[in-house]
Amino acid sequence: MILLCSxxxxxxxVAEAFLRIxxxxxxxxxxxxxxxxxxxxxxxxxxxxxxxxxxxxxxSRFFTNYPKVLLTISRVKDFDDLRLESDHFRFEEVLYRWVxxxxxxxxxxxxxxxxxxxxxxxxxxxxxxxGATEVFHVLAxxxxxxxxxxxxxxxxxxxxxxxxxxxxxxxxxSKDSSxxxxxxxxxxxEGNLILSSSDDSLRSRVKEIxxxxxxxxxxxNTIANLPFSSLAxxxxxxxxxLKESLHEREDRDWVKQLPKVELHCHLxxxxxxxxxLQQVRAAASFPSLLPEYSxxxxxxxxxxxxxxxxxxxxxxxxxxxxxxxxxxxxxxKKQCELLYDALIEDYILYAEIRxxxxxxxxxxxxxxxxxSEIRETFDRCMKAAKxxxxxxxxxxxxxVIATRKNxxxxxxxxxxxxxxITASQHWTDGVRVVGVDLAGFESKESxxxxxxxxxxxxxxxxxxxxxxxxxxxxxxGIWQAVFKLNARRLGHALHLKQSADLxxxxxxxxxxxxxxxxxxxQIKGFHPMKRKLEVYPLxxxxxxxxxxxxxxxxxxxxxxxLTENILYLATLVPGIRRMDLLQLQRxxxxxxxxxxxxxxxxxxxxxxxxxxx
Numbered sequence: 001m002i003l004l005c006s007x008x009x010x011x012x013x014v015a016e017a018f019l020r021i022x023x024x025x026x027x028x029x030x031x032x033x034x035x036x037x038x039x040x041x042x043x044x045x046x047x048x049x050x051x052x053x054x055x056x057x058x059x060s061r062f063f064t065n066y067p068k069v070l071l072t073i074s075r076v077k078d079f080d081d082l083r084l085e086s087d088h089f090r091f092e093e094v095l096y097r098w099v100x101x102x103x104x105x106x107x108x109x110x111x112x113x114x115x116x117x118x119x120x121x122x123x124x125x126x127x128x129x130x131g132a133t134e135v136f137h138v139l140a141x142x143x144x145x146x147x148x149x150x151x152x153x154x155x156x157x158x159x160x161x162x163x164x165x166x167x168x169x170x171x172x173x174s175k176d177s178s179x180x181x182x183x184x185x186x187x188x189x190e191g192n193l194i195l196s197s198s199d200d201s202l203r204s205r206v207k208e209i210x211x212x213x214x215x216x217x218x219x220x221n222t223i224a225n226l227p228f229s230s231l232a233x234x235x236x237x238x239x240x241x242l243k244e245s246l247h248e249r250e251d252r253d254w255v256k257q258l259p260k261v262e263l264h265c266h267l268x269x270x271x272x273x274x275x276x277l278q279q280v281r282a283a284a285s286f287p288s289l290l291p292e293y294s295x296x297x298x299x300x301x302x303x304x305x306x307x308x309x310x311x312x313x314x315x316x317x318x319x320x321x322x323x324x325x326x327x328x329x330x331x332x333k334k335q336c337e338l339l340y341d342a343l344i345e346d347y348i349l350y351a352e353i354r355x356x357x358x359x360x361x362x363x364x365x366x367x368x369x370x371x372s373e374i375r376e377t378f379d380r381c382m383k384a385a386k387x388x389x390x391x392x393x394x395x396x397x398x399x400v401i402a403t404r405k406n407x408x409x410x411x412x413x414x415x416x417x418x419x420x421i422t423a424s425q426h427w428t429d430g431v432r433v434v435g436v437d438l439a440g441f442e443s444k445e446s447x448x449x450x451x452x453x454x455x456x457x458x459x460x461x462x463x464x465x466x467x468x469x470x471x472x473x474x475x476x477g478i479w480q481a482v483f484k485l486n487a488r489r490l491g492h493a494l495h496l497k498q499s500a501d502l503x504x505x506x507x508x509x510x511x512x513x514x515x516x517x518x519x520x521x522q523i524k525g526f527h528p529m530k531r532k533l534e535v536y537p538l539x540x541x542x543x544x545x546x547x548x549x550x551x552x553x554x555x556x557x558x559x560x561x562l563t564e565n566i567l568y569l570a571t572l573v574p575g576i577r578r579m580d581l582l583q584l585q586r587x588x589x590x591x592x593x594x595x596x597x598x599x600x601x602x603x604x605x606x607x608x609x610x611x612x613x
Contacts, residue, residue: 001107001133003028004099006123007035007073008115011055012144015062017111019154020136020161023066028109030070033059034098034195035115036091038188039080056192062147074098075188077196082116092122093203094183094195099126100202101178106133112164113138124164129206130176131169137162172209176202211235227582230607242579248570251578256563258581259610261588262343262351262551264466264491264514266401267374268326268359269318269554270339272296276556277321283334290331291324296557303518303559308525311441311472318557323359332360332370333377339555340381343394346561349609350592350602351394353378354437356401358415367419371433374398375423379431391609395602397434397593398423399466404440404451413454424463434593435464438485442473448480448487455485464488464593466514471524475499482511489514489591494524496546497537507545512591515541516553517568518560526572536572542580549588550581 001021005014014033021027036052056073063071076094079087102108110127112120112135127135141158144150153159181202186194212233216223219232219239226232231239271280273295284290296317299305326332343351357371378396385393400420402413416436423433436458438451448467458465468491469481475498481487482505489512490496496503496513506513515538520526526536541548550569552562560568566584569576589602 001026001028001109002030002032002102002105003109003111004102004123005031005033005111005113006095006115006119007033007052007055007059008119009050009052009055010114011058011062012140012150013111013113013138014059015147015150016138016140016144016154016159017113017136018063018066018069019150019159020109020111020138023069028069030102030105031063031072032098032102033071033073033114034095035073035075037075037077037080037194053190056190058147062150065147072193074193074195077184077186077194082118088118088122089200089203091119093197093200095119095122096126096130096202096206097178097181097183097197098195099130100176100181101183103130104177108132109134109136111136111138127167129170130173132167134166135164137164170209170213172213173206176205227579227586228603228607228610231582242582243577245574246567246570246576246578246581248567251570252563252567254578255566255581257347258566259347259349259585259606260562260566261549261585261592261606262348262562263489263512263549263588263592264516264551264553265339265351265353266554267335267339267353267355268322269557270321270342271335272318272321272554272556273298276338279338280321280325280331280334283330284328285330286328290328294320296320298559303522305522309522311523314519314523314557318554321556323356326360327362327365329365329373332373336374336377337381340378340385340394340396342555342561343396344385344392346563347392348394348562349392349606350589351396352399352434352593353396354399354401354439356403356416357419358412367415368422371398371400371419371423375427375431375433382431391605397432399435399437399593400433401437401439402451402454404438404442404446407445410451410454413451417454417458420463421457421461424461433463435466435488437491438465438467438469438481438487439491440468442468442471442477444473444477447473447477448485452484459486466491466512466593469493470495471520475502478502478506482506482509488512488593492516492520493541494520494537497540503541503544503546507547510547510590512587513541513546513548514551515548516551516558517565517572518558519553521568521572522558536569538569539573539576539580542583547587547591548584549591550584551588 003017005017007014018028018031063069076091079091110123110132112123139160140153142153144153184196188194215235216232223229223232271277299309326335355374357367360370361367382396400416402416420433420436465485465487466489467481467485467487470478471492471494474495478490478493478496479502481490491514493513526534538548550566552565566581
């Protein structure tokens with residue numbers, strides 16, 4: 001058993017505490033004392049018996065009677081008096097580290113009787129934080145000044161012990177050790193240890209964890225309503241701030257630094273103009289075969305035009321980096337590298353990128369070769385980013401696009417689906433193919449029921465399905481995507497609000513809704529566009545319990561990053577709260593096309609980096 005004591009000018013408390021358990025086989029084997037340092041200035045008008053030096057001498061003399069007991073006396077450097085809070089904080093940091101140093105031996109007994117009252121209070125606090133077999137106080141009926149008086153008072157029952165019980169310690173500190181928070185040691189002229197620390201890190205850690213724990217206790221009945229349970233550890237002031245409305249300008253830095261998830265991003269719609277496009281063209285393996293260089297003609301006031309553009313015109317804005325350019329393997333590789341860099345820059349922790357390998361085939365380069373090159377490039381980028389920073393790297397997976405056709409040969413659908421099925425089984429780690437997307441222009445003639453049998457094989461192997469639905473078609477198109485195609489997510493779903501029953505079904509089934517604010521506004525138009533009075537339905541979906549997320553669609557075409565898409569919600573959805581943005585990220589994580597174990601890891605990683613664990 002180990003006894004820990006603080007010591008002031010009344011030295012007998014250490015001896016009295018030692019006699020708490022009769023010395024012998026079952027008594028204390030070690031006694032460790034912590035006290036103040038030697039005064040820097042000579043003491044005036046203070047009797048020698050009222051000094052710390054005298055107390056140390058008497059304690060040492062008392063334990064000469066118990067040579068088998070290990071005694072250490074440690075003095076805290078630069079803590080010779082208690083005048084300022086900084087004096088106490090210096091002692092507190094050293095005491096915590098001192099307790100950690102002895103905790104590895106186990107079975108600690110804390111005596112609270114010695115030294116300044118603040119020293120005793122800190123001893124009790126340390127016992128509560130790091131654990132104690134027993135905490136006790138000691139009182140004596142008579143004034144004790146000598147070893148003989150201590151022994152006589154103990155024998156006659158004139159020393160009383162107030163047992164305060166044991167302390168289990170906080171689990172948050174169970175793995176902390178003295179090697180994590182080492183002490184700087186020296187010795188004084190009498191050979192006693194002088195202890196100090198290089199920083200205030202342990203005390204700061206204790207303060208942070210205690211405050212967070214108090215916040216959690218105060219929020220225990222609201223945790224279920226928070227997007228992430230770790231938000232309960234935030235201060236009440238921070239939680240109130242999160243409940244306030246989003247501001248597009250004022251919150252830019254916060255949103256930029258917010259970890260994000262991207263579920264709807266097209267590879268081909270990235271480097272469509274400017275320096276990025278030049279970099280893609282400069283990386284060509286066969287420059288002479290590249291299409292003629294041309295820049296897209298963006299409408300006035302892009303990316304927030306005053307009038308909507310058609311889907312065909314919107315897609316034409318990406319022609320400069322379209323399938324003709326990305327048929328070149330060098331250009332395709334550079335496009336992937338630049339896109340991954342952009343994801344990292346925008347602090348995206350997880351992304352699913354959509355691609356159409358069959359659109360990039362050339363003679364001698366099959367769709368499998370193209371998909372392999374895309375996957376290998378992203379996988380290399382991901383591993384390199386993770387080796388640089390395990391917190392900020394982007395975990396990336398692929399979705400293969402199957403473009404719908406309502407007339408003619410539909411064999412391209414089967415080719416894309418077969419490619420996705422094979423790839424999902426072939427690549428089981430790193431960057432993987434995790435789903436397929438039914439894309440292309442929606443109409444009554446190209447609804448999901450037309451492709452129901454094509455997707456049977458996809459469902460058979462457990463590959464996930466997302467479908468562009470309800471962007472140009474009405475609620476019936478969404479209904480068929482859900483019930484004919486078993487889609488786990490819906491692209492845009494702008495017309496879902498047309499059917500209250502369908503909206504409820506989508507919410508009840510936990511189906512994700514991938515909304516892309518800039519692209520949705522550019523193509524369909526929402527308030528405050530001059531010719532549209534309709535309000536963007538994202539917040540309505542969120543309030544209905546739908547797992548809606550915010551995405552980019554085509555970063556280069558829409559000319560907006562994920563950060564900018566999120567901030568644009570302040571314009572499209574007046575009154576949306578900062579807390580809602582966190583719910584959108586939670587929804588994205590919940591609807592990502594990953595297995596349960598991987599999802600739990602993503603959730604843990606997101607909470608760790610965003611909540612500062």
